[in-house]
Amino acid sequence: MGHDRGSGWFDRHRARLDGAVEAAALRTHFSVFDEPAAPPDAESAGSPPADPMAAGRRAFEAWLGTTFPIATPGAEGTIAPERSPYGYDLRVAYPRVVDVDALVAAAGRRRRPWRDAGPDARVGVCLEILDRLDARAFELAHALQHTCGMPIGLAYAAGVTNALDRSLETLAWSWSVMTSVAGSARWERPGWTPMDKTYTVIPRGLSLLIGCDTFPTWSDWPALFASLAAGNPVIVHPHPRTVLPFAITVQVCQEVLAEAGFDPTLVTLAVAEPGDPLRQSLAVRPEVAIVDYTGNADFCQWLERRAGQARLFTETPGVNCVVIDSTPDFEAMCDNLALSLAIFSGQMITAPHNILVPRGGIETDEGTKTPAEVAAGIGAALDRLLADERQAVELIGVLAGEEAGASVDQAMARPSLGSVLVPSRPLKHPDHPGAVLRTPLVLGRSSVDAEIYPGDTLGPVTFLIETADTEESIALLYLTADRHGAVAASVYSTSEDVVAEVRSVALDHGIMLSENLHAEVVLNAAWAFSDFHGGGSPSGASYVDASYVSPRFRMVQSRRHA
Structure with a gap:
């Protein structure tokens, strides 16, 4: 069931993926999730009921003071750690992780069907997730504004639409690299018995995404989709100040995975209070094979010293x-x-x-x-x-x-x-x-x-x-x-x-x-499909490119006599 649903979504979004693959190679302007010509004003009075930004604000406000409907293995009770930079508590309660063993074990269960579905089906599921995140773009923009503090125009244009484009570019690179080798081949050599060989993309293992607090979707969505498309289960551990954008993201991921017949706990949300050592506990687990982290240099260095079992993708501000x-x-x-x-x-x-x-x-x-x-x-x-x-x-x-x-x-x-x-x-x-x-x-x-x-x-x-x-x-x-x-x-x-x-x-x-930038393009800006962000600096991994996606999987073969 999952393979069929994922393949159907792959076919539905194939033209978009093909355009993304071409743009990623040619480095041209390409945007599927177009931002509006002018930044929308979420605070304008008298917005008509059909105004999507106003609807997004109402969707965001509906979460305030509620318990977010998401299940997390190993959780007991709830916590509500977020305080908006605009001066009020969000009072959104999330499952509190108390049993790391149960969380990690759940992420590793039933992952074979996700691996065996193959690159097309996995990427098809991920493309459908992007579509559904786009449908909640204005809700996500308000969640970003009132957790990170970014202006609403920037939250929408960079935190949602550009972040979706960056995620699509990640999927384009992932699919291109994973499908660059034939799935099977007949091996023939004079004087030898012919052999049939099968080549399979296998995931590296459990992926831990430690969320950024200032620009979380832009920084972290590419990591989520790079790992998921490669077949890796993902534990999303958001910063305590910016949980809601990730909660919405994980909710959408689980919804689409379940519809496709896969285990929704392939993507889980692990929330902790400020000062809780959950991220350290998760990062050093032997089951964790990938860690993505954007944030301060001290914790990056801690990861480099302590999380040696994992492939690290880290980025710190450095000095520009x-x-x-x-x-x-x-x-x-x-x-x-x-x-x-x-x-x-x-x-x-x-x-x-x-x-x-x-x-x-x-x-x-x-x-x-x-x-x-x-x-x-x-x-x-x-x-x-x-x-x-x-x-x-x-x-x-x-x-x-x-x-x-x-x-x-x-x-x-x-x-x-x-x-x-x-x-x-x-x-x-x-x-x-x-x-x-x-x-x-x-x-x-x-x-x-x-x-x-x-x-x-x-x-x-x-x-x-x-x-x-x-x-x-x-x-x-x-x-x-x-x-x-x-x-x-x-x-x-x-x-x-x-x-x-x-x-x-x-x-x-x-x-x-x-x-020599003199016009509206500033040093801060980086566009999907055109700009390589991060480069080879000690402070950051380059993304998005082939080196960002290929370490998240391996090619393994089986062979038999023809």
Whole structure:
């Protein structure tokens, strides 16, 4: 039954998959789950009943104060750990895992039918899951907004539609790699007895997905579908602050798996309270063969030391640098940097952290600009960008966790971190007075003062660092990436030689590089089917590409005489 249903879904979505496979190879623009032309405004008054965003808000609000209807093996009682960054408790109760043995055992049961269904059927099920998640896109957008704090437009466009596109790209890569070898072959060699051989994709084993708290669907949906398509059961362990988006995701997965005749516990939700060591207990289990984790470097290092039995796919923020050498359009450069710093309060893993500017200044269309003048230009651009507070709060979003706001305040009050070049100011959310919002903070430092700050501040804190010259800026980019890793970097220069040198450094460290961006495309942005995110940096696994999916399965053969 499951094989037939999965194969039927595969046939139904085949044209979409074929388009995704082609786009992933050609790196062209491709989007099945199109976002609207303008970000929808979820808070507008008088929305018509047919407004899908308003309907999504009502669906989200219907969860508040309820027990989420999902069963988790090994659970007893419930917990409700989420507090919205907008200043209220969600009061959504989830099963509390108390028996890790039972949870792990359930994930391993009846997985043979999922393995034996084959790549087409498994990918067909996953494609149907994407369709049903898309049907709940606006509900998911509100769940993301009120758990992560991201603005509703970003939650919908990046947290849902782009995350779905990234998941589709993952399935395209998975299916392409899994089906690149024939399922069977007749082996004939002169003088030898012919043999018939069968080749089967087998899963690596139990997969543990440890959820991200700031951009969970964008970061973690690709991991879920890469493991599931390869035949691996998945335990989803969300961050305590961002459970609801994952609960909806697992609910949809279980619904589709059950309809296809597979065991719905192939995907399970494991929720724990803050401080509960459940993720550590799960990560070191011998049955866990894959761990996906996006988050702070300390826990990433813990995984590398302790979870040696598993194939790790990890990503940490690292320290993203911007090398400024010269520009033909100073104002446009400042506008681009301001948007990069402001969007979602610098909480995206691709946000800039260090801006490297020569002490003698940079050449621009407005003459030579000193580091202080570059900072002033960025500050003026931020003032223009955030002048309308109602629009500003829909760009910068809410800081996830009170500690992020405190980190900004402490950074402003600690001269040892650097002089304040662009001060941060609080914003008031017109609809949520309990929300914590801060505009970007830019601190000034010198390359000779101390080692480049390693990035352990939270929220929108950026350092503008004076260097001896562009050569030293490039050397510091190299040193920083080597020591701390990086996900993204940027360069502004009218010199092709400078751009080429920075590109070489980025290639050395596997960093996604942006060159002379002046328009609406910012350093933070990464699009499915076109951008490879993460690269080969020590701070991140590259996804999505073949190396992201192929370690999740193996090819095993059987053979007999013909």
